[in-house]
Amino acid sequence: xxxxxxxxLALLLLSLFIAGQSQADEPADLQSQVRSLKKAVVALNRDLxxxxxxxxxxxxxxxxxxxxLDLGEFFTLDSVQLKIDDKALANHLYTERExxxxxxxxxxxxxxxxxxxxxxxxxxxxxxxxxxxxxxxRATSLKFTKGVSPKLLELxxxxxxxxxxxxxxxxxxx
Amino acid sequence: MSQAGFILRLGAGLLGALxxxxxxxxxxxxxxxxxxxxxxEALFQLFQQRNFTAITHLQMAQAKxxxxxxxxxxxxxxxxxxxxxxxxxxxxxxxxRLLEKAAKPVVRDRAWxxxxxLHQQQGRPKRASAAFAxxxxxxxxxxHEQQRELAGLIAMAQGDHPLAVQRLVSSDGRSAxxxxxxxNRALAQLGQGREQEGRDLLDQLAGxxxxxxxxxxxxxxxxxxxxxxxxxxxxxxxxxxRLQRVRLQGIHSNQALLxxxxxxxxxxxxxxxxxxxxxxxxxxxxxxxxxxxxxxxPQALQQLGAESEALKxxxxxxxxxxxxxxxxxxxxxxxxxxxxxxxxxALEGSAETGGLLLAGDQDQRRxxxxxxxxxxxxxxxxxxxxxxxxxxxxxxxxxxIETYDHMLEVRQAAYAEQLPRVEVxxxxxxxxxxxxxxxxxxxxxxxxADSSRPLRLANVGEQAQLVRIQSIEKRMGQLxxxxxxxxxxxxxxxxxxxxxxQVETDFKPRLWQFSKLLRSTGDELEQSRQLRERLQEAVExxxxxFEGFSGRVESLxxxxxxxxxxxNVTLKAQAGALNRLAGESLQQRRxxxxxxxxxxxxxxxxxxxxxxxxxxxxx
Numbered sequence: 001x002x003x004x005x006x007x008x009l010a011l012l013l014l015s016l017f018i019a020g021q022s023q024a025d026e027p028a029d030l031q032s033q034v035r036s037l038k039k040a041v042v043a044l045n046r047d048l049x050x051x052x053x054x055x056x057x058x059x060x061x062x063x064x065x066x067x068x069l070d071l072g073e074f075f076t077l078d079s080v081q082l083k084i085d086d087k088a089l090a091n092h093l094y095t096e097r098e099x100x101x102x103x104x105x106x107x108x109x110x111x112x113x114x115x116x117x118x119x120x121x122x123x124x125x126x127x128x129x130x131x132x133x134x135x136x137x138r139a140t141s142l143k144f145t146k147g148v149s150p151k152l153l154e155l156x157x158x159x160x161x162x163x164x165x166x167x168x169x170x171x172x173x174x
Numbered sequence: 175m176s177q178a179g180f181i182l183r184l185g186a187g188l189l190g191a192l193x194x195x196x197x198x199x200x201x202x203x204x205x206x207x208x209x210x211x212x213x214x215e216a217l218f219q220l221f222q223q224r225n226f227t228a229i230t231h232l233q234m235a236q237a238k239x240x241x242x243x244x245x246x247x248x249x250x251x252x253x254x255x256x257x258x259x260x261x262x263x264x265x266x267x268x269x270x271r272l273l274e275k276a277a278k279p280v281v282r283d284r285a286w287x288x289x290x291x292l293h294q295q296q297g298r299p300k301r302a303s304a305a306f307a308x309x310x311x312x313x314x315x316x317x318h319e320q321q322r323e324l325a326g327l328i329a330m331a332q333g334d335h336p337l338a339v340q341r342l343v344s345s346d347g348r349s350a351x352x353x354x355x356x357x358n359r360a361l362a363q364l365g366q367g368r369e370q371e372g373r374d375l376l377d378q379l380a381g382x383x384x385x386x387x388x389x390x391x392x393x394x395x396x397x398x399x400x401x402x403x404x405x406x407x408x409x410x411x412x413x414x415x416r417l418q419r420v421r422l423q424g425i426h427s428n429q430a431l432l433x434x435x436x437x438x439x440x441x442x443x444x445x446x447x448x449x450x451x452x453x454x455x456x457x458x459x460x461x462x463x464x465x466x467x468x469x470x471x472p473q474a475l476q477q478l479g480a481e482s483e484a485l486k487x488x489x490x491x492x493x494x495x496x497x498x499x500x501x502x503x504x505x506x507x508x509x510x511x512x513x514x515x516x517x518x519x520a521l522e523g524s525a526e527t528g529g530l531l532l533a534g535d536q537d538q539r540r541x542x543x544x545x546x547x548x549x550x551x552x553x554x555x556x557x558x559x560x561x562x563x564x565x566x567x568x569x570x571x572x573x574x575i576e577t578y579d580h581m582l583e584v585r586q587a588a589y590a591e592q593l594p595r596v597e598v599x600x601x602x603x604x605x606x607x608x609x610x611x612x613x614x615x616x617x618x619x620x621x622x623a624d625s626s627r628p629l630r631l632a633n634v635g636e637q638a639q640l641v642r643i644q645s646i647e648k649r650m651g652q653l654x655x656x657x658x659x660x661x662x663x664x665x666x667x668x669x670x671x672x673x674x675x676q677v678e679t680d681f682k683p684r685l686w687q688f689s690k691l692l693r694s695t696g697d698e699l700e701q702s703r704q705l706r707e708r709l710q711e712a713v714e715x716x717x718x719x720f721e722g723f724s725g726r727v728e729s730l731x732x733x734x735x736x737x738x739x740x741x742n743v744t745l746k747a748q749a750g751a752l753n754r755l756a757g758e759s760l761q762q763r764r765x766x767x768x769x770x771x772x773x774x775x776x777x778x779x780x781x782x783x784x785x786x787x788x789x790x791x792x793x
Binding site for chain 1: 208213214215217218219230234237238260261263264557561564568575578726727730733734737740741744747748751
């Protein structure tokens with residue numbers, strides 16, 4: 001026996017059917033053109049960024065500073081200031097969206113620049129809300145040597161469960 | 175279309191609707207951890223829904239070969255990003271490549287899962303089913319509920335509703351996906367005519383806790399559907415009960431209020447019908463439910479005998495429809511002139527929009543919002559905004575690349591200017607001389623250590639003292655063995671002995687100090703050698719590097735120019751397609767309003783005729 005479909009269900013199914021048709025009213029060749037352009041621009045963008053990096057930040061002088069965050073249970077980051085050799089190189093105010101991305105494991109590139117070979121000192125100042133919602137300002141520093149290969153440094157904000165406090169440090173990547 | 179085919183299409187439609195609710199970031203297993211900064215950087219972009227930027231970061235890191243600590247994870251994420259960005263062919267190729275590499279079971283399972291999802295999204299249920307069948311038992315726990323959902327939807331798309339119902343049963347009652355499973359299962363049951371089972375599932379869904387807006391909206395949707403089904407089946411009281419559960423502020427509230435009025439009206443509860451319909455009159459006039467409510471409220475008033483109020487409301491409705499038809503006509507004209515869509519020329523190419531862009535004019539914004547509620551329009555609109563972003567991105571690069579071109583010229587000129595000085599520095603042989611001297615000192619140090627001749631390490635003062643002692647000895651020797659000199663000879667021997675003892679006891683620390691000095695000098699000489707080598711290398715490579723950079727800049731410039739042209743043409747074509755869609759949709763809206771206008775005029779005329787007849791009948 002053929003089942004009669006209730007009208008309201010038929011309408012719902014129709015709307016879902018339309019939703020399922022990928023851009024049913026957009027001409028297929030236009031969709032394909034859009035896709036092909038996206039692919040081409042993505043590849044071009046990659047090549048341009050590679051050129052930019054090689055041109056502006058060659059390996060033997062390149063320094064990148066990243067920032068990562070643990071769960072952020074004991075510290076809510078508001079802003080960070082980065083100084084190298086007492087020169088302010090980056091200031092960043094965080095949005096909710098950025099903080100959420102950091103808490104989920106994202107790593108932010110805070111600074112990309114050039115330094116000559118030799119000894120340098122990095123100092124980072126963090127402001128935000130600490131345990132019990134109080135204003136919190138902390139700093140961390142690292143003396144490092146810039147050699148001939150690109151230098152990668154990571155500012156880390158880690159939750160210290162045992163002390164119920166945040167910890168700030170800098171890690172040098174090989 | 176057959177009912178089976180219709181339901182099959184339902185599956186495809188629902189899949190798209192539900193998978194879009196699960197963000198791409200959600201498919202990145204938390205347990206994977208970040209062991210690579212470049213991978214982490216791409217995730218930072220991905221978690222902010224900046225798919226284009228995240229793709230660029232991952233592709234750059236791949237090209238530089240700097241992302242080695244994360245295994246196949248970056249490729250899986252990249253594939254997911256391609257899928258989200260509409261690059262289906264690239265996503266498919268990438269997952270197939272991963273599978274060919276005979277990767278770990280967990281990677282293979284995730285690749286098969288993504289392939290199944292891709293084919294399902296693209297309306298290829300057979301291939302989706304084949305890919306799905308290859309998923310083993312290594313899929314991460316965080317993807318199990320999505321796997322269940324996909325399994326059900328593939329079965330629905332293939333017309334196997336009993337299997338879909340079976341697959342959509344979740345073992346985890348607390349899962350965030352539980353509501354989606356129940357809704358899809360309800361549709362599968364309803365689609366195969368098992369109405370009671372479908373309704374029971376909708377009731378079950380309505381009873382679930384909803385912690386976020388997405389789940390609250392899903393619960394509203396279930397209650398609305400259930401109410402509408404009951405209303406259609408003539409069970410108005412039961413319909414009322416479900417419709418009253420829909421929140422007054424949610425996206426389904428207008429339709430629920432409209433249906434709630436009908437449920438009461440059909441039971442002759444005209445006052446109860448009037449309340450939701452009057453409430454509708456105060457809402458967004460662009461919503462068809464609100465527009466219908468304007469006609470229905472006076473009908474309820476008429477039933478309640480409030481004819482003069484009904485008359486007033488019919489007239490207000492007519493006035494509203496007329497005004498709305500006029501503004502709709504203006505919107506249709508605006509669409510024809512291309513004024514509905516926002517101007518994308520102000521977009522910046524460095525950051526993705528990440529949000530909705532609307533036209534500047536308030537009326538057009540309202541109209542555009544209404545159109546964007548339609549899935550087909552929204553997808554075409556998203557492509558339009560993406561093209562706008564690509565155009566802005568190319569515009570930005572087009573200006574930046576000129577700067578790089580200029581920078582290269584400046585650097586080339588500076589190189590030519592500095593070259594003679596550098597060549598002079600490189601031809602300086604002093605470093606070679608210093609290195610030779612260092613080598614001699616090293617040999618001397620070796621000999622000293624082997625021969626144990628401590629006096630070779632006497633300092634300047636000690637050496638002077640030794641020379642003086644030797645000179646005195648010599649002179650005393652010339653004076654013969656005079657007894658009166660014996661005391662002086664003894665004192666001289668004592669002094670010489672003391673001096674030798676002092677130098678010998680200090681020999682080892684002195685030798686160590688000497689070696690240390692030699693080592694540090696050697697290090698500095700080595701650094702100078704490396705520096706000189708790098709300088710030499712830089713001088714030799716510079717012309718080639720300049721040429722390489724110039725070649726790349728020229729080629730990239732040409733690519734930018736070519737793509738700019740194509741993107742702008744496509745952007746115009748996309749705007750044209752959107753305007754056509756908008757025009758059709760607004761025409762339909764106009765027909766709907768005209769229909770309501772005719773019905774209202776008819777109802778008004780009937781009411782007026784009745785009043786006239788009553789007046790005539792009066793003595």
